[in-house]
Amino acid sequence: MILQFNHLQRKSAAATTTDVIDALYGLLEEGHIGQSQFARLRIQLDWIQYRQNFREPVMVLRATNEAGEDPSIMDIHVDTRQVSPEALRGKLIEAMAREDGETPRPEDRVVLEKFQSFRSSIAWKFNGLYWHHLTDWEKATGRSYEQALPGGKSDANDAAAVADSVADFWTLLKDLENHHQLPAEIFLLEIGVGMGKRSGLWLDRFRALDEERGTKYYPRLRFLLADYALATLERSRPAVRAHLDLCSFIVLDALNPMKTLAFLRHKILQIHLTNVYDNLPDEELARRDGRLYLVEVRAYLASSEANRIAQEFALGAAEIAWMVGRLLELGPDCFPERSRGVAFWQEVWKALRLEERLVPLDELPGESLPSGLDSRQLADVLRNAPSDLRIHLSSGALESFRNTVPLLHPRGYLQVQDIFISDLNDCRLGFQGPGKLDGSIVNWVNGVLLREVAERAGYDVHFAPFHYRKGSRTSILYTTQRE
Amino acid sequence: MSLPILPTTVVGSYSMPGWLERLKTEYFARRISRVDLDEIHDTAVKAAIKDQEIAGLDIVTDGELRRDNLVDYFVERMPGVQIDRASKKFYYDFYDSVVERKLPHASLGLAKDFLFLKANTDREAKFCVTGPHSLSKRIRNTFYPNEEAFATDIAGVLNLELKELVKAGARFLQIDEPYLSGFPDDLPWAVNVLNTLVAGVQAKIGVHICYGNRYGKPSWEGSYKYLLPKIFEAKVQQLTLEFARRGEEDLDILRELAKSFEIGVGTIDVKTNAVETADVVAERIRKALEFAPAERLFILPDCGCFHLPRDVAFAKLSAMVEGTRAVRKELGK
Numbered sequence: 001m002i003l004q005f006n007h008l009q010r011k012s013a014a015a016t017t018t019d020v021i022d023a024l025y026g027l028l029e030e031g032h033i034g035q036s037q038f039a040r041l042r043i044q045l046d047w048i049q050y051r052q053n054f055r056e057p058v059m060v061l062r063a064t065n066e067a068g069e070d071p072s073i074m075d076i077h078v079d080t081r082q083v084s085p086e087a088l089r090g091k092l093i094e095a096m097a098r099e100d101g102e103t104p105r106p107e108d109r110v111v112l113e114k115f116q117s118f119r120s121s122i123a124w125k126f127n128g129l130y131w132h133h134l135t136d137w138e139k140a141t142g143r144s145y146e147q148a149l150p151g152g153k154s155d156a157n158d159a160a161a162v163a164d165s166v167a168d169f170w171t172l173l174k175d176l177e178n179h180h181q182l183p184a185e186i187f188l189l190e191i192g193v194g195m196g197k198r199s200g201l202w203l204d205r206f207r208a209l210d211e212e213r214g215t216k217y218y219p220r221l222r223f224l225l226a227d228y229a230l231a232t233l234e235r236s237r238p239a240v241r242a243h244l245d246l247c248s249f250i251v252l253d254a255l256n257p258m259k260t261l262a263f264l265r266h267k268i269l270q271i272h273l274t275n276v277y278d279n280l281p282d283e284e285l286a287r288r289d290g291r292l293y294l295v296e297v298r299a300y301l302a303s304s305e306a307n308r309i310a311q312e313f314a315l316g317a318a319e320i321a322w323m324v325g326r327l328l329e330l331g332p333d334c335f336p337e338r339s340r341g342v343a344f345w346q347e348v349w350k351a352l353r354l355e356e357r358l359v360p361l362d363e364l365p366g367e368s369l370p371s372g373l374d375s376r377q378l379a380d381v382l383r384n385a386p387s388d389l390r391i392h393l394s395s396g397a398l399e400s401f402r403n404t405v406p407l408l409h410p411r412g413y414l415q416v417q418d419i420f421i422s423d424l425n426d427c428r429l430g431f432q433g434p435g436k437l438d439g440s441i442v443n444w445v446n447g448v449l450l451r452e453v454a455e456r457a458g459y460d461v462h463f464a465p466f467h468y469r470k471g472s473r474t475s476i477l478y479t480t481q482r483e
Numbered sequence: 484m485s486l487p488i489l490p491t492t493v494v495g496s497y498s499m500p501g502w503l504e505r506l507k508t509e510y511f512a513r514r515i516s517r518v519d520l521d522e523i524h525d526t527a528v529k530a531a532i533k534d535q536e537i538a539g540l541d542i543v544t545d546g547e548l549r550r551d552n553l554v555d556y557f558v559e560r561m562p563g564v565q566i567d568r569a570s571k572k573f574y575y576d577f578y579d580s581v582v583e584r585k586l587p588h589a590s591l592g593l594a595k596d597f598l599f600l601k602a603n604t605d606r607e608a609k610f611c612v613t614g615p616h617s618l619s620k621r622i623r624n625t626f627y628p629n630e631e632a633f634a635t636d637i638a639g640v641l642n643l644e645l646k647e648l649v650k651a652g653a654r655f656l657q658i659d660e661p662y663l664s665g666f667p668d669d670l671p672w673a674v675n676v677l678n679t680l681v682a683g684v685q686a687k688i689g690v691h692i693c694y695g696n697r698y699g700k701p702s703w704e705g706s707y708k709y710l711l712p713k714i715f716e717a718k719v720q721q722l723t724l725e726f727a728r729r730g731e732e733d734l735d736i737l738r739e740l741a742k743s744f745e746i747g748v749g750t751i752d753v754k755t756n757a758v759e760t761a762d763v764v765a766e767r768i769r770k771a772l773e774f775a776p777a778e779r780l781f782i783l784p785d786c787g788c789f790h791l792p793r794d795v796a797f798a799k800l801s802a803m804v805e806g807t808r809a810v811r812k813e814l815g816k
Contacts, residue, residue: 179667181705265755266701266728376505410694410701455573458698482698483577483621 017045019085020078023092032093042075042288042388050435050442054123054297054354057082058091060098063293063358075288075358077431110306112299112321115357117368118434119283119395122299123441125328126349127279130439131228133331133342137439140342146194148438149275151469156198156274156417158468165415166205169270173217176411186220187268189261189407191254192276193225196236203243219246224261224268226252254280255396256403268407273400274417275474277445280396282434286358287382287389293358295390305351313344324348349439370398372453381448385424392421392432394446398453405457405479414459416477420447422463447477458482486607488816489768489782489807490541494691494723494747495611495659496787497531497546498796507551507574524549525599532604534797539804542607542655545600547787551575552697553613553659554621560591561640564622575698581623586636591644594651601652610653612641614660614690615680616673621662631672638680645684657689657723661786664694665702667709678718689721689747691786694729699754699790707733715743723747725785728754731770741775749785750806751799756791758798764806777814782807 027033061075083091113122130137138144146154176182190199203223210218223246227233233249240247252260254276284295306320315323326334332341369375370393405414421427421444432444447463454461459479466474510520531546550556551574558564558578563586570579597610619634627633645656658680663673681688695702707724722744726734737746750767751759771780782803788796
């Protein structure tokens with residue numbers, strides 16, 4: 001048995017590692033778990049960055065049965081923060097019974113979709129809904145999305161980090177000028193501007209430095225603020241009001257900035273993103289006993305939660321799935337009263353869970369891999385990885401990277417501030433998402449695969465810990481030209 | 484050489500197929516043999532030649548499909564250069580290579596590949612060699628006192644090779660110097676080295692100078708103005724420059740350059756998969772003709788087609804030929 005210990009902040013009411021071991025041995029002795037299965041059991045006591053997520057506190061995950069195949073691959077995930085010692089044993093039995101292929105499944109869930117790769121799950125439609133109707137959400141919660149971040153603010157707006165970024169960029173411009181290669185127009189792109197605070201701070205600082213050094217670069221700047229939705233961009237304008245002559249506001253799909261900005265191919269000297277990659281569509285692979293599995297998910301609501309929500313919003317129990325569909329199609333206007341629509345949305349989102357199952361892959365899924373990553377590269381990465389692991393493919397992040405770097409000037413660079421896994425050994429330290437951050441999804445980003453994709457695109461990527469705030473889990477990815 | 488006016492050709496490389504990339508990488512992972520790889524290369528080169536012929540090019544190359552990149556094909560043949568064969572993860576990576584003693588002058592055996600090209604086409608053939616300036620930027624030097632001395636000795640080695648190629652029947656050789664635009668301050672000595680390279684070589688010699696094409700993206704930006712006036716000292720017949728991607732900004736430089744050199748005009752942007760129409764190509768040629776007479780112009784892509792998918796490369800070259808034919812017609816030639 002592999003038992004994963006993770007570094008949890010223990011709460012007195014929560015189960016401990018000892019409780020979990022005791023409960024499992026009890027289940028073994030009582031015959032709830034067979035000997036052979038016990039030997040292959042994989043227990044993960046999740047470290048979950050975001051307490052709000054898509055999992056039950058105790059969850060059992062199995063490989064789908066195949067004819068003639070031993071179905072004993074079984075993962076048990078326990079969020080020890082959210083389950084009390086008294087409830088642990090019962091929840092373990094309940095979760096195992098649910099996944100036991102021989103016992104009929106209890107009808108206690110309202111299923112919202114069929115099993116599929118996480119990337120295609122309706123969870124991402126909820127994520128899109130959040131960004132398109134952010135103002136509605138914030139009005140209902142009474143706090144901005146930045147306040148929902150761990151620490152209550154974005155590391156992107158750290159003054160010292162911004163000052164260093166400006167200084168580095170100024171040095172680049174000076175070097176280009178020294179080599180008579182400074183372009184007449186100096187393009188910068190910020191993707192995911194949020195409230196525009198970082199852009200405003202950056203431009204303030206750059207102007208001050210430029211004046212101090214008398215280099216007259218500032219008027220040549222062309223600062224592009226890009227985001228998912230026009231509503232967000234409108235909110236960023238006040239933060240850059242002192243620099244509006246230099247700024248352009250562009251609605252852009254972070255998965256493919258080239259689609260919008262192809263006319264700036266090879267022209268942009270700095271591209272910056274903060275907390276964007278962790279919010280792009282993702283899917284996961286797992287390797288167990290040398291075999292590779294795709295993690296498929298299926299969104300559901302616990303029947304008790306579905307009934308409660310239905311009652312609260314005067315819906316029949318059978319109407320809940322239909323109304324969720326309307327919500328995802330129409331947004332908060334799915335109810336005649338918009339505020340009721342937002343309230344329904346928030347209740348459903350809070351209750352939304354994902355069932356998971358492992359589907360064996362006979363070979364690496366070449367066609368379905370993100371662009372820029374082929375199955376041979378993935379095989380090479382996995383060859384050097386721990387034997388049993390579960391990884392994020394970070395499909396959206398890889399796609400975004402691949403479709404962003406063609407915009408870079410030969411001397412330009414990309415900086416991405418986010419939560420990265422830069423060593424696959426870290427995947428064994430715990431669960432890296434998906435979590436819920438307010439109304440959006442958050443996942444750790446697979447920096448190892450990103451490095452592979454970057455190499456084939458002609459860039460080396462480097463990860464520097466964000467040292468400006470103690471305890472920050474973010475890193476800064478930056479690119480250099482690959483020789 | 485009997486060629487039409489505005490002769491068409493590639494800069495050097497043709498599209499590198501994905502399957503060939505994978506097989507090359509397999510070779511480095513020691514999963515296929517050298518014999519198999521050579522046979523694969525022969526087959527791929529024949530296909531590349533045929534594609535160029537069908538597209539209608541007047542002058543063809545071997546598509547440089549035997550080459551992993553612009554450096555290693557030479558480095559691994561050059562006596563005196565030590566290479567770390569474990570340093571490649573992907574075939575396109577550069578070897579880590581070093582020169583720790585004076586380079587011996589010995590044959591690199593390139594004529595064999597030229598003869599293969601000649602045996603498989605009845606068109607005019609061009610053979611390309613990476614120049615000493617660019618090679619000196621990629622090979623670590625711990626012996627020579629400076630880059631110029633190192634590059635001069637590389638030029639000596641390659642000079643013998645160019646003469647071997649001429650003996651084998653080569654009439655049109657091209658020196659590729661993609662690093663020059665990244666190091667414009669090197670131009671004075673780089674031209675001297677170039678002259679060492681081509682001394683006594685009895686063939687048409689072209690020099691290709693671009694802004695880089697590593698991984699299908701530019702490595703540098705700037706203006707070709709840095710070439711003036713030193714480049715006039717180069718004892719070569721042709722300069723091949725990129726203009727399609729970079730636009731017309733530098734095109735007026737042709738007015739001066741065409742007095743001393745034939746000009747290979749880049750009319751196809753090889754850093755995008757978007758295929759130019761024949762009209763676009765024709766318009767680019769007409770623009771060039773405002774600065775240089777047709778008799779002095781060759782029509783090419785901006786750089787090698789190495790990074791383009793095969794269908795895109797073929798379509799681009801076909802459009803280039805069609806656009807060129809349209810202009811020839813306008814000129815009554």
